[in-house]
Amino acid sequence: MLFKTLSASVYGIDAYVVEVEVDVGSARIQDFNVVGLPDNAVKESRERIKSALRNCGFEFPHGQGVTINLAPADVRKEGSAFDLPMGLGLVGCMGHFFGKMLDQCMFLGELSLDGSVRPVRGALSAALAAREVGIKSLAVPEANAREAAVVEGVDVFALKSLPQAVDLVNSPESFQPIRVDAHQLLSEAAQYSVDLRDVHGQQAAKRALEVACAGGHNILFIGPPGAGKTMLAKRIPTILPPMSLEEAIETTRIHSVAGVLEDGLPEFQRNVLEVMRQPLEDGSVTIARAAVSVTFPSRFMLAAAMNPCPCGYFGDPTRDCHCTPPMIQRYVSKISGPLLDRIDIHIEVPAVKYKELRAPVSAEDSAAVRQRVIAARNRQMERYRADKKTYSNAQMVPKMIRKYCAITPDGEKLLENAITRLGLSARAHDRILKVARTIADLDASEGIEPVARLAEAFYRKSWDSLHSTRRGF
Ligand SMILES: [Zn+2]
Numbered sequence: 001m002l003f004k005t006l007s008a009s010v011y012g013i014d015a016y017v018v019e020v021e022v023d024v025g026s027a028r029i030q031d032f033n034v035v036g037l038p039d040n041a042v043k044e045s046r047e048r049i050k051s052a053l054r055n056c057g058f059e060f061p062h063g064q065g066v067t068i069n070l071a072p073a074d075v076r077k078e079g080s081a082f083d084l085p086m087g088l089g090l091v092g093c094m095g096h097f098f099g100k101m102l103d104q105c106m107f108l109g110e111l112s113l114d115g116s117v118r119p120v121r122g123a124l125s126a127a128l129a130a131r132e133v134g135i136k137s138l139a140v141p142e143a144n145a146r147e148a149a150v151v152e153g154v155d156v157f158a159l160k161s162l163p164q165a166v167d168l169v170n171s172p173e174s175f176q177p178i179r180v181d182a183h184q185l186l187s188e189a190a191q192y193s194v195d196l197r198d199v200h201g202q203q204a205a206k207r208a209l210e211v212a213c214a215g216g217h218n219i220l221f222i223g224p225p226g227a228g229k230t231m232l233a234k235r236i237p238t239i240l241p242p243m244s245l246e247e248a249i250e251t252t253r254i255h256s257v258a259g260v261l262e263d264g265l266p267e268f269q270r271n272v273l274e275v276m277r278q279p280l281e282d283g284s285v286t287i288a289r290a291a292v293s294v295t296f297p298s299r300f301m302l303a304a305a306m307n308p309c310p311c312g313y314f315g316d317p318t319r320d321c322h323c324t325p326p327m328i329q330r331y332v333s334k335i336s337g338p339l340l341d342r343i344d345i346h347i348e349v350p351a352v353k354y355k356e357l358r359a360p361v362s363a364e365d366s367a368a369v370r371q372r373v374i375a376a377r378n379r380q381m382e383r384y385r386a387d388k389k390t391y392s393n394a395q396m397v398p399k400m401i402r403k404y405c406a407i408t409p410d411g412e413k414l415l416e417n418a419i420t421r422l423g424l425s426a427r428a429h430d431r432i433l434k435v436a437r438t439i440a441d442l443d444a445s446e447g448i449e450p451v452a453r454l455a456e457a458f459y460r461k462s463w464d465s466l467h468s469t470r471r472g473f
Contacts, residue, residue, distance in 0.1 A: 001025060003092035006106045007085040008129050009070075009077045010122035012295070015129040017106070020082060021069040022089030024061045034086075036070030038077050045083045048111045049090065052083075056115035056163050058091055066090065081120040084109035084139075087162055088169070097169050105137040106130045107165065108144070115162040119143035124252060127151035137177075139168055149180040150249060186248050192238045196366040199231050201352045206232070208347040210369050213239050214376035215438030216392030218280065218302040218342060223349030224312045224319070229305035232349070236303055238366035241374045273339055276302070280342040283395075301394070302343065306335075316351055341427045344394060344435050376441040393437045398430060405433040411449050 003022045008015040032046045053060050068086055070077045085107040091097070108126055110118040123144035128151055130138050137155045140148050145158035155177035159165050168175050196206060205221065209232055212219040221229040243251065279285050283299035309328045313319040323331075340346070377392065383404065384390040390397075396404065407415070419429055436448040 001093045001095075003089045003097075005085040005089045005092070005102045006135065007082055007108060008106055008122070008126035009075070009081075010079070010125055011075065013125060015122055015125035016075070017129055017133055017135070018077060018082070019069075019071040020085040020089055021071065022086065022093055023067045023069070024090070024093040025064045031065040031067070033066070034068045034070070036068075036073040036077060037075060038070060038082075039079070041080045042070070042077050042082055045080060045086060045111075048080075048083055048113060049087045051113035052087055052111040052115040052162055053090060055113060056161070058096065058162075058166075059094060061090065061094060079121060080110035080118075081108040081122075081126075083111035084117060084159075084162065084165060087111055088165055091162075091166055096166060102169060104135065105139055105169070106135050107139050109139075109141045109159060109165075111162060117141045117159045117161055117165070123148040124150065124249070127154050127156065128249075130154050137172075139165060145178045146180050149178040150182045150185070150252075152182070182245055182248075186243065186245055189248075190242050192235075192366070194231075194235055195238060196235045196369055197363050199228050199235065199363070202228055202232065202349060205347050205349045206363075206369075208345055209236065210239065210373060211435060211438050211442065212301070212303070212345050214373045214442050215344075215380070215434065216301050216394040217344035217435060217438065218394070219304070219345040219347065220340075220343045221303075221305040221347055221349045222308050223305075224307060224316050224351050227349045227351050229349050233303045233305060235366060236301075239369045239373050241370070241377050273335060277339055277342065280339075299395075304343070305349075308348075315348075318351060337425060341425055341431070344431045372442055375444070376438065379441045379444070393434050393441070396434055396437075401430050401433050405437050405448050407433070407449055 001024050005020045005022070007018045007020050009018050032050075034043060034046065050060050068089065070082065088102065088107060092102070106126065108120050108123060110120055112118055119141045123140045124147050126140070127138055127148040131151055131153045135154070137157065138148055139157040139159050142158040142160055145156055148154075149156040157168055157175050158178055159168070196209075199206065205228070208219065211217065213236060221232060223229055279298040279300070280302065284295050285298045286293060286295045308314040309321055309323040310331050311321055311323050314321040314323060314328060380392050384392075384400075387400065389395075390400065415429060415432065418424075419426075419432075433448065440446070440448045
């Protein structure tokens with residue numbers, strides 16, 4: 001007797017459909033074999049399944065061999081989510097499904113020895129995989145149901161136990177799919193308790209943050225402790241365009257790193273910082289292990305913060321810095337030039353003067369800034385409509401920079417002089433043009449000149465030169 005159920009396996013952040021074929025009576029007596037590249041968790045499932053079946057009153061086919069095949073056979077199957085579909089397959093082989101085949105429902109769940117169903121990893125990805133191949137129903141452990149139900153177009157059923165799963169197969173009409181208002185959830189999640197208005201002073205840094213968000217540029221804040229670097233960075237989500245539902249689902253899958261930052265960036269080891277170069281440049285991370293190599297999408301806007309020196313007060317007019325030049329040099333050189341080159345905007349965040357702290361709050365709120373960011377982003381979406389995979393100025397490749405950031409010979413000369421004078425790298429040239437493009441988009445302007453825009457873009461890059469002068473102490 002052969003019975004087939006459907007399940008899913010997670011690979012990287014994607015899930016793919018797995019057919020679980022259960023065959024009773026074909027193998028050698030007393031055998032329980034799982035084939036199709038199962039990992040150890042899958043191999044151990046036979047003990048859980050045997051107990052669960054027995055404790056729920058279903059007989060295990062004793063005296064007959066059981067073979068379970070997980071197809072496609074050439075991809076490794078991980079985790080315990082196959083317990084439930086395998087158990088159901090056995091129940092099916094024993095004739096409890098009135099001859100029904102389970103080809104329209106995907107099952108995920110780990111079984112306890114008493115037959116209750118335990119949560120699994122990757123239910124959201126499984127729901128997306130089900131929708132992609134047109135599977136209409138997905139049955140998951142209760143704890144995973146809301147997460148999976150966010151995906152529209154698939155009916156998600158919450159399960160507590162193996163007997164309940166058997167009931168679902170035999171009388172689906174007595175079950176109601178879980179309904180989640182994903183749009184409602186999303187708008188609730190988009191309410192922030194912080195606002196850009198909370199940050200006193202720091203007009204230049206706020207402007208730099210607006211430019212960074214408008215063009216998707218990586219940004220580095222440099223300043224003494226307590227100047228507000230972290231406060232500024234924490235307000236990035238309040239001025240970015242709100243996520244669409246599809247984007248939120250993608251991001252939830254990826255557990256994005258965006259917007260997370262700690263004080264004191266160079267306190268990471270240099271080799272740790274260098275590892276960020278691949279994702280910054282390629283928008284992906286490849287993790288190679290013995291058996292498999294998985295590539296994760298990793299396009300993000302990096303917001304980083306660091307002190308200017310080990311004590312934090314170098315260049316502060318009100319506090320003394322006690323660091324020696326070699327100490328500062330060692331500290332700064334932890335960030336390599338090539339890594340800095342991938343951060344379009346470097347901005348100093350000086351200590352806030354007492355007067356500014358006490359001044360009445362009159363600054364713009366996040367909502368006003370966000371309106372300008374959205375308008376600038378819309379201009380970019382329009383411009384890059386034909387260029388696949390480009391959504392913001394920061395993502396422009398050199399060919400596009402030449403096309404969309406054209407400058408006059410005078411502007412080019414100015415740029416060259418400044419780059420030479422400030423000792424910037426050749427790569428900085430393109431970065432400055434990209435930032436100038438974003439500043440022009442915030443101004444709703446076609447051209448990236450006049451010179452004032454280029455000049456602001458330089459200024460945003462000026463720490464590079466500071467960096468090189470400091471090295472030459
Ligand atoms: Zn210092």
